[in-house]
Amino acid sequence: MQKENSQDLSILRHSASHILAQAVKRLFSKAKLGIGPPIKDGFYYDFDIDGELLSQNLPRIEEEMRKIVKEDFPFKKEKISKSEAERIFKEREEPYKLELLKEIEDDMVTLYSQGDFVDLCRGPHLQSTGKVKFFTLLSVAGAYWKGKEGNPMLSRIYGTAFFTQEDLQQHLKMLEEAKKRDHRRIGKDMDLFTISPQSGAGLAIYYPRGAMLRDILENFEKKEHLKRGYQLVWTPHISRAHLWEKSGHLDFYRENMYLFSTDKEEYVIKPMNCPGHILIYKSKIRSYRDLPLRFFELGTVYRREESGVLHGLLRLRGFTQDDAHIFCAPSQVVEEVRGVIRFVLFMMNTFKLGYRVTLSTRPAKYIGSLASWDRAIEALKDALKEENLNFEIALGEGAFYGPKIDIQMEDALGRLWQGPTIQVDFNLPERFDLTYVAPNGEKKRVVMIHRVVLGTIERFLAVLIEHLGGNFPLWLSPIQVRILTVTEKEASYAQDIYQEMISEEVRAELDTKNEMLGYKVREAELDRIPYMVILGKEEAKRKVLTVRERKGNNLKNITLGSFLQMLKDKVKHRE
RNA sequence: GCCGACGUAGCUCAAAGGUAGAGCAGCUGAUUCGUAAUCAGCAGGUUGUAGGUUCAAAUCCUAUCGUCGGCUCCA
Numbered sequence: 185m186q187k188e189n190s191q192d193l194s195i196l197r198h199s200a201s202h203i204l205a206q207a208v209k210r211l212f213s214k215a216k217l218g219i220g221p222p223i224k225d226g227f228y229y230d231f232d233i234d235g236e237l238l239s240q241n242l243p244r245i246e247e248e249m250r251k252i253v254k255e256d257f258p259f260k261k262e263k264i265s266k267s268e269a270e271r272i273f274k275e276r277e278e279p280y281k282l283e284l285l286k287e288i289e290d291d292m293v294t295l296y297s298q299g300d301f302v303d304l305c306r307g308p309h310l311q312s313t314g315k316v317k318f319f320t321l322l323s324v325a326g327a328y329w330k331g332k333e334g335n336p337m338l339s340r341i342y343g344t345a346f347f348t349q350e351d352l353q354q355h356l357k358m359l360e361e362a363k364k365r366d367h368r369r370i371g372k373d374m375d376l377f378t379i380s381p382q383s384g385a386g387l388a389i390y391y392p393r394g395a396m397l398r399d400i401l402e403n404f405e406k407k408e409h410l411k412r413g414y415q416l417v418w419t420p421h422i423s424r425a426h427l428w429e430k431s432g433h434l435d436f437y438r439e440n441m442y443l444f445s446t447d448k449e450e451y452v453i454k455p456m457n458c459p460g461h462i463l464i465y466k467s468k469i470r471s472y473r474d475l476p477l478r479f480f481e482l483g484t485v486y487r488r489e490e491s492g493v494l495h496g497l498l499r500l501r502g503f504t505q506d507d508a509h510i511f512c513a514p515s516q517v518v519e520e521v522r523g524v525i526r527f528v529l530f531m532m533n534t535f536k537l538g539y540r541v542t543l544s545t546r547p548a549k550y551i552g553s554l555a556s557w558d559r560a561i562e563a564l565k566d567a568l569k570e571e572n573l574n575f576e577i578a579l580g581e582g583a584f585y586g587p588k589i590d591i592q593m594e595d596a597l598g599r600l601w602q603g604p605t606i607q608v609d610f611n612l613p614e615r616f617d618l619t620y621v622a623p624n625g626e627k628k629r630v631v632m633i634h635r636v637v638l639g640t641i642e643r644f645l646a647v648l649i650e651h652l653g654g655n656f657p658l659w660l661s662p663i664q665v666r667i668l669t670v671t672e673k674e675a676s677y678a679q680d681i682y683q684e685m686i687s688e689e690v691r692a693e694l695d696t697k698n699e700m701l702g703y704k705v706r707e708a709e710l711d712r713i714p715y716m717v718i719l720g721k722e723e724a725k726r727k728v729l730t731v732r733e734r735k736g737n738n739l740k741n742i743t744l745g746s747f748l749q750m751l752k753d754k755v756k757h758r759e
Numbered sequence: 760g761c762c763g764a765c766g767u768a769g770c771u772c773a774a775a776g777g778u779a780g781a782g783c784a785g786c787u788g789a790u791u792c793g794u795a796a797u798c799a800g801c802a803g804g805u806u807g808u809a810g811g812u813u814c815a816a817a818u819c820c821u822a823u824c825g826u827c828g829g830c831u832c833c834a
Contacts, residue, residue, distance in 0.1 A: 228829095238763085239763055239764065322828095323763090323764095323828055323829075324762090324763060324764085324828085324829085325762070325763070325828055325829030325830070326761060326762025326763060326828095326829065326830060327761095327762080327829065327830045327831090328761075328762090328830055328831065331830065331831070332830095332831080333760080333761075333830080333831050333832085334761095334831095337761055337762045337830080338762085338830095339762070339763075340762090340829070340830080342828090342829080372770080373770095379825095379826095381807075381824070381825045381826085385824085385825065385826090440832095440833090485834090487833085487834090489832075489833075490760045490761090490831080490832065491760070491825090492760065492761070492762095492829090492830080492831085492832095493760090493830095493831080493832060493833075494826090495827095498834090499832095499833075499834085500834090503834070505834065590834095601833090601834080602833065602834055603834070604834090605834070636834070638834095639834045640834050642834085643834055644834090668794090670791085670792070670793050670794095671791040671792060671793095672791065673791070698790085698791080698792095699792090699796090699797085700790095700791090700792055700793090700796085700797060701792070701793050701794060702792090702793085702794065702795065702796070702797095703795080703796055703797080704794090704795095705793095705794045705795055706794090706795035706796055707795085707796090708795090709794095709795055710795080716794080718793070718794070720792095720793055721793090722793085730793085730794090732794060736794080736795090738794075
């Protein structure tokens with residue numbers, strides 16, 4: 185039933201996109217048609233036209249669409265020969281449709297028409313334009329023809345459509361809600377971080393609360409890595425360009441790298457941590473008995489990203505990977521990858537995040553031999569299968585040095601962001617001649633696995649903020665408790681409680697402002713503080729606390745000792 | 760990088776060529792209050808930046824930086 189519904193919905197939306205195209209052609213006869221498919225949450229149509237005109241005229245276009253709906257044209261399907269279709273679109277001066285026709289291998293094609301509007305389309309559609317009742321246009325954006333940089337930039341109009349007014353309303357409401365969860369909004373509200381034009385686009389600055397949050401995450405990461413046999417390492421932020429020449433990055437990754445020269449030499453600000461970890465591996469002769477070696481670093485890297493792609497903490501130019509490189513024998517690869525997969529799943533479960541797994545294969549631009557690529561892909565597949573994970577294959581989406589498993593996480597608008605990734609690399613060990621001594625005394629080639637389990641601290645924080653709407657569980661909350669006094673008379677008792685708490689390593693704040701309690705409660709709620717401790721005449725007299733939970737429940741007559749114990753238990757179990 | 764929109768006080772937003780304004784936050788004072796906004800006063804801005812048009816620019820033009828929505832790219 186559900187599935188049928190979503191199929192019907194995409195037919196509806198496809199029809200809506202044709203109505204949109206007809207409306208635009210009516211208003212702007214010079215507009216050339218691109219394509220107009222239904223998508224996950226609606227539909228779009230691409231036009232080659234002055235984009236400014238469209239954004240100003242969105243209301244007019246929508247009005248025209250409603251007229252077309254009223255006119256109730258039937259959607260007519262017609263099967264004709266390709267040459268006949270070519271004649272029609274030539275006459276109608278639709279160069280993009282002609283280009284699409286050329287790529288169709290069949291001799292026959294289908295056209296759909298409504299009124300005087302004709303489109304090359306596989307269909308299906310609803311019976312008539314009158315069936316499309318509840319829709320709205322949302323935005324205008326640029327989009328390259330066929331999604332290829334270098335192709336002409338078309339103007340894309342996005343919209344959405346539903347079968348009922350209620351569904352439409354609900355969807356629009358959901359978009360509003362998502363906006364409220366936007367990590368940039370919450371980051372500002374909760375005083376966590378900023379990206380200041382003064383320091384530069386794509387570079388985040390953490391305020392005390394944001395820095396606290398990072399620190400909690402980072403400490404958690406370090407502990408979990410140590411538990412799994414990783415060793416902490418640290419490598420410098422800049423290094424000689426020479427190193428990056430050897431790794432191949434200067435050839436394959438140059439446009440994303442920040443380079444600078446000192447008087448004598450060129451240097452690179454690291455965009456990745458692997459070359460540094462390789463130097464650590466190479467610092468001595470390694471035995472098969474040492475393997476696998478797992479080097480972990482919260483490595484801050486900088487990449488020159490195109491200005492248009494920057495997006496809060498989700499897409500930055502400077503970010504910190506929870507990066508590790510595992511050096512192992514070829515026979516250990518599957519087991520090591522399995523271990524990383526389990527680690528990733530542990531993380532996703534800990535934070536209760538949804539995810540999607542893909543296996544990315546060899547891209548057009550790559551280094552290393554075909555045979556080693558095939559071997560690496562097999563190893564990743566085996567590990568995924570043995571962990572019983574569902575995954576999709578993304579052809580040609582691998583890194584230039586090896587195939588990878590990507591785990592994507594969802595943000596508040598349902599957009600997917602790459603987080604954890606696991607990449608097998610047979611190539612860098614070759615380039616740097618990384619070996620170990622086998623039992624028979626022979627030198628053997630080591631295999632390298634690059635992997636991150638959260639991805640980056642920044643992006644992960646962003647996804648987490650949106651996932652939780654800023655309501656961090658106690659163990660993650662930068663501020664765990666705020667102490668509120670009812671009147672100024674309780675200031676000294678509150679001060680004592682506060683001192684006790686911070687000495688017990690509770691992240692507490694004291695609010696003795698001369699304001700009414702309602703005001704302070706409201707502020708603490710807006711700051712999403714998990715626990716408020718309310719101290720008035722009663723509490724001071726009886727030396728107890730009243731605790732208000734974030735949701736509004738009250739716990740009365742609690743002693744400081746039992747409250748501290750409760751906090752400790754919850755932190756321990758990450759509730 | 761490309762297409763489009765936008766940039767006004769710490770924040771949210773007014774002011775459509777003619778003296779930049781409000782709410783919240785901040786500060787001072789009053790109030791001493793029991794679970795999502797107590798009252799009053801004060802202060803706060805070379806309208807992102809740099810040029811230009813004009814008697815006069817937040818407003819019009821150009822460039823530039825940045826932000827937002829996409830495309831492309833990616834952790």
